[in-house]
Amino acid sequence: MTERQSGRLYGVGLGPGDPELVTVRAAGLIGKADVVAYHSARHGRSIARSIAEPYLRGDQIEEKLVYPLTVETTDHPGGYRGALDEFYEQAAARLAAHLDAGRDVVVLAEGDPLFYGSYQHMHKRLADRYPTEVVPGVTSVSAAAARLGKPLVEAEEVLTIIPGTLPEEELTARLAATDSAVVMKLGRTFPTVRRALERSGRLAEAQYVERATMPGERTAPLAEVDPDSVPYFSVAVLPSRIDRTVAEHADGEGRGEGEVVVVGTGPAGPLWLTPEARGVLAGATDLVGYTTYLDRVPVRAGQLRHGSDNKVEAERAEFALDLARRGRKVAVVSSGDPGVFAMATAVLEAACADPYRSVPVRVLPGMTAAHAAASRAGAPLGHDYAVVSLSDRLKPWEVVAQRLRAAAAADLVLALYNPGSQSRTTQVGLARDLLLEHRAPDTPVVMARDVGGPTERVRTVRLADLDPTQVDMRTILLIGSSQTQAVARDNGTEVVWTPRRYPPV
Structure with missing residues (x-):
């Protein structure tokens, strides 16, 4: 007697809604499957099944995987996530029973199965136990761009896919940083997404696409959309900037x-x-x-x-x-x-x-050279510090020296910008000698060159050993106070830090 062979699991992408956008491979598998499974809300209707309906035989076993909840409130002891995890475990067990019986199971997924899709939860629980194939589908992102008739990205532009469920500050930052974007999962998140688009300065570019390729499809400038009319099956799109930028400077x-x-x-x-x-x-x-x-x-x-x-x-x-x-x-x-x-x-x-x-x-604002250099060395700017430019092109050296003396007398850590160049070779030596009148010879000095760049070099020397010939315009100097420590750690590194507590006067 031979052991029964298990069935195969298929995650089948259905595309954005139009049954004609289902791939040939997906249609064939749907028609041949022993079991067709699909997720639905508690009302029992399934968009996935309605897309796949033209390809169903009519005599197949259908497994309706009904979510136990539709909003993030539940009395489950594990909370919302616990309730969903329990549901996914139970759904996976139902499908596993069919697979163990030798039946091939197709799990329907709107769009692409592994793109914000429910199928992925079945995949993670079953794919290591049964032979599995994932059939990709047209995503709502591609459908939205097609319906708008606008390129999403060109050349070196970057496309960012963002769930609208992110906090507003995070949405704003990501929208501000990217070239093009698609924001998914609108519905009740729409007011937050709209505010984030406005705060990031991108609202005028934003387009709205609802139910792309489905009955009831709608497109509009996002700024004109009534928040109360926005369903879950909608996206916000920031198309490619290139054509707009070209047009803005064409004349x-x-x-x-x-x-x-x-x-x-x-x-x-x-x-x-x-x-x-x-x-x-x-x-x-x-x-x-x-x-x-x-x-x-x-x-x-x-x-x-x-x-x-x-x-x-x-x-x-x-x-x-x-x-x-x-x-x-x-x-x-x-x-x-x-x-x-x-x-x-x-x-x-x-x-x-x-x-x-x-x-x-x-x-x-941007990251300063002083802060970048300090991060490489440890925390030399952990207490009060002063920032001084050693350049005497825009102010007399006497003014520079006066400020160095005042900062040194106040026992401030010093961040020295513009320390030297090919035409300015004396300032570092003059500053060193002046500071040695107030600081101990072994005061730590961080010499940081090209921080973050390909030739970065950061090292710590004693103030008395500061060599002006090792300093150029790409170098910044961080000179410790009387409290700054340079400590060798067990892993062979040295860290420089200035305590936040100052000894009583």
């Missing part, structure tokens, strides 16, 4: 009110770029900045780039403001934080004078 003039946003990109690459900054850089018609910093921003189709030398900040600021007066959306690119020895001051100074007083200007 050299903007469409609508222009603005200047001074964007902090952090000390190095994109890992430390904030979501808001990333979104503004992607949505700008024009990028303005020092060429070295502009090179850190990806090239985008339809976007104009205006690079210049690092010694023309005032001219760069006025150029950006002139573009904005013509209706352009201008991002002025600044490394680190734009308000720390960077472009925000130059832009605001120009914007407070004629003829730029009415031009909208915003400043977006």
Whole structure:
């Protein structure tokens, strides 16, 4: 007597709703299956079954997997998640009984089985025990884009799929950061999603698609949609920006009110770029900045780039403001934080004078070089600290020295920007000697170069051993107070930290 062979499990994607969008493979499996299973709410109706109905034989076993609840409230001892887990275990056991009896089981899934689909819960519980095949289906994302007739992404654009159930702050950040997006699971989340789109500055771009390819399909600009009319089977779409950006600068003039946003990109690459900054850089018609910093921003189709030398900040600021007066959306690119020895001051100074007083200007913060360097060393800025630029191009060295003495006398940790360059070679030595009048020779000094970049080097030396020849414009110096510690740990690393408690005076 031979042992009975188990049946096969199929997760079958049905596409977004139109039965004609069911794949040939999916239709064939539905027609041949011994058992057809599908999820439904307590009312018993199943959209999945209605899509698959043309392909059913009529004599198949149907397993209706009815959810025990439809909102996140329950008296189950395990709460909402516990109730669902129990339901999925019971549903999987029902399907396992058919598979053990040698019956092939098709589990119907709207869209794609492994894309926010209910089938995945059966898959995780059964696929390691039975032969399984997943048949992909057209997703609601693809259907929505097709119905809108707008590209989702082009070239190097990034598409983000977001569940509308995320908290509003998280939705806002992700919408601000991405090029294109589709927000799923609207329904009761629609007011939150709409606020997030508005807060991220993306509401005007957003499109609404309801029941794509199904009866009752509707598309509209999302801003015009009545929140009370939004069902679960709807999505919000932010299509590709490329055509819109190309159109906005096709004639050299903007469409609508222009603005200047001074964007902090952090000390190095994109890992430390904030979501808001990333979104503004992607949505700008024009990028303005020092060429070295502009090179850190990806090239985008339809976007104009205006690079210049690092010694023309005032001219760069006025150029950006002139573009904005013509209706352009201008991002002025600044490394680190734009308000720390960077472009925000130059832009605001120009914007407070004629003829730029009415031009909208915003400043977006960025990770500072001091904070990036401190994170690599440990926590040298854990107590009060001062930030000083050693450059004497815009202020006399006597002013620099006076501020160093005051900070040293106050026993503040010091973050020293712009310490040296090819044409400025004396400042680091002068600062070291001045500080040694107030600090012990073994005071820890963090020398951090190109933090976050490909040639990053961070090391700690004694103040007395600080060598000016090892310092350039890409280096920042963090000089400890009398309380700062440099401690070797058991794993061979050294950490530098300044206690938050200060000894009584």
